[in-house]
Amino acid sequence: MKARIHVTLKNGVLDPQGKAIETALHGLGFGExxxxxxxxxxxxxxxxxxxKAAAEARVKEMCAKLLANPVIEDYSVELAG
Structure with missing residues (x-):
């Protein structure tokens, strides 16, 4: 079985990389x-x-212990196969 985990910063958490990307896009003419x-x-x-249920539980355990910082990050899990 394959798992895909999407990790993002929680709303309200400062995202300096996102701001740098936005600034670079504006500099390249993508002002929108x-x-x-x-x-x-x-x-x-x-x-x-x-x-599938065991796989999801296992991946969530991985996220809680290593793959995501639950204090500042959210994550979602997709399973296939």
Missing amino acids: AGNVRQGKVIELDLKGVAD
């Missing part, structure tokens, strides 16, 4: 871009886990 927020996508294979 606003409120840019950036995040990360993590993809992984779950070996030996066939049950």
Whole structure:
């Protein structure tokens, strides 16, 4: 089974990388871009886990322990296969 995890900063958390991207886009002539927020996508294979509920629980445990900082980040999980 494959998992895709989307990690983003929570609303209200300062996003300096997003602001830098927005400034760069404006400098390149894309003035319509606003409120840019950036995040990360993590993809992984779950070996030996066939049950979707167990897979989701396992990935959420990974997020809580390493992949996301629950104080300042939100995450969502997509499972396939």
